[in-house]
Amino acid sequence: MRKFVSVILLGFIAAGFFFALSDIPFGDDRMGVAKYYIENGIAQTGAVNIVTSVVVNYRALDTLGEVTVLFVASLGLGALLYPGNRGVDEEKQRASLIVRTGARILFPLILLFGAYIFVHGHLTPGGGFQGGAVIASAFLLQYLAHRHYQLDRRQFSLVESGSGAAFVLVGLLGLAVGGYFLNNFIGKGVPYSLFSAGVIPILYVAIGLKVGAELAGIVAGLMESRSG
């Protein structure tokens, strides 16, 4: 019965999609505000990666909201799995020598790669969120390879809050100096170079650290809670 009603409902939704999408032909150029962003992106923000200038400069409030969503998710997970630390599961099988050694070698390299991604966010594809996810994967690797690995949750929580507060403080500085919240008030510099695009690399470093610490904290919370 439930399946039948669901299929009927989904049929209606599919019909609605079909009618709506037939008015938006695939591949047509319907850019509205995007044209403004592409044409004035480098001049107004200094970043050659237009997606970065949209994310961190033109629509920076969305990014603040997104960072807060991840913060809320991490908080909620911490609050629900409280108290988190149930001790080590001695029956867990020890990973092989190759995995352990490889994890030890790869750990700093992955961290370096993640940092490279978010530092170069305004020049190449990538940015704070992508870099942060890579950094968190380094910590996940450590959890998979070593049985007794545990993160220092307090330090990570401090990094997370500190970089989040730094994001809003930079925005408030923009309000004080430039007159608008999240204004890009530092000089734009020369395009294509590392130290360009004003406030954007600073914001992306903050976001990268925050997301890395947050996702690592989520991974730690789930790995360390043994249920049952």
Add this chain to the structure above:
Amino acid sequence: MEALYSNMYYVGAGALILVGLYIILVKSNLIKVIIGIHLLDTGVNVLLVAVGYIKGGTAPIFTRTSLAPTQFVDPIPQALVLTAIVIGVGVLALALSIVVKLYENYGTLDVRKIKGLKW
């Protein structure tokens, strides 16, 4: 058939959305429902990016061999999808932690058996 092929991304996005909705509405195992939520979010993200595609365009990043601005795809849906993916990850993490606690409390993951709250 030609129309299906040329609108492949729309069809794919729509299929992901409908399959995700079906799983959420019909399946009774909570982990499957969470996978359904993830499929639904993925489908919506593909739809967002597909809406921004422009024929013959490439990634909106100026490189030293600078491209003319008319050859870019729309950068805004890419920014929107960045946000949407992160939000999806947040929802998923929270859902899994609630399910862990639910399993501790009830001992089962079957939605039909978790009916402690009566009418």
Add this chain to the structure above:
Amino acid sequence: MVAPLLIAIPFLAAFAVPLFSLISKRISYYIPALALFANLVISLVLIPRVMSETIVVSIGGFPPPFCINLVVGPVGLLLAIIISLIGLLVSIYGVNYIKEGPKDKYHMLLLALLAGATGMVLTGDIFNLFVFFEILSLASYALTAYNRDRAGTEAAIKYLIQGSIGSAFILIGIAFLYGMFGTLSMADIASKVGGADPGFLFVSLALLITGFGIEAAIFPLNAWLPDAHSSAPSSVSAILSGIAIETGAYAVARILYTVFDSDGIMLLIAVVGLITLLIGEMSAFRQREDIKRLLAYSSIGQMGLILFAFGIATRAGVFAALFQLLNHMLAKSLLFLAVGYMIYRVGSKKLSAFSGLGKRMPVSSFVATIAVFSLVGLPPFAGFMSKFSVVRAALALKDPMFLWFVVLMLIATVIEAGYFFRIIQNLFFKSGNSLEEVKEAPLSCLVPISVLAALILIIGVYPQLVSGILDAAAQGLVERTAYIQYVLGVP
């Protein structure tokens, strides 16, 4: 210059709480109250400016619509004031009410929820509305499950599943709107809506209304509400019933009135609102086992009434809807806060356990009675004026169908009076059994609920205090062209 602080301060405080808890955990519990107090002061200070002209703040310094802009108009500011006021009172209440669990995380989640709600009512960009809505929703899911007991986690996962479907629908609607119009600013979309295909607009509108309607408790999308609002800790229930669903209703109203120029669908909205009202009140009447579930069904009913008033697509109707919204926010949060300590002292949620509680907890019972009278619509409380405005706006249409609607609405009010008076009778006129150890609630509860009760009384006696800003708010919602002009600068 000052307006962006309304958003920046709650976010900064939410991020900074762990840094403060390094110094002392106790201090960190008061940070949300400080931030909300600052927000309240700033929003009160902005009232005179906003009454004369709507402030449009550009985030980042670029001209609208090439940036995200905040539209601090009478509607937004009014809702921001109430959100920060109720948030402040609930956060003070929560310092003592929440006794176990990771308390600093509770306060951070509460502050994040309120930051999301404030952002939602002030923004002028539809994707930004979605992002702040997600902050609100995620914080609600986490706070519902805060007690980690059987009821809380079950309610939270059901809320999460239905809420995720809603957010997906909203995002699909936004994708369609962006694909057609190429912009995300609400004013820009509003100015371009006239030339589009009506079928396309209907699909997008339906998706958006369904998505936000899940949070706004529209029938039949409100299956999650009785579970979530009754299983959460009482301070969280107060925020959910008093702020979260109202913000969802604001989003629905904003999309209906400002973004889309939809006249034909208003009758449908009014009918759906009426159905929600009747079903909510009838379900509440049948509750005898769980007082919080009764209050949750009553919330569904009240949201139906508000939706019905929004469906009377005139300025008087929107005035009445906003007035009813204001009253519900004050009264329902008061009820949940008072009932929270009653349940805690008595040890049970059953209605029968509250017999004779009026003698043992006199202040809480008296204040709860004020809230009940206001919700039912008795003079001289605020609820009387708001229900009267709804009836007056409906009758002003001179449409016989709306006459029947008013009759149905009055029937629902009678049902509401029935179950609420049964509670009052229980509190004061029945004798209690084994209530010897029950003491009155502590000051951290009595002060917030007394403030709310005083406000209900004051607004009831002097409705002129709020009718000015409510009228400006109604004007702001109904007049699309003025909104477009404020934001984009060209008529």
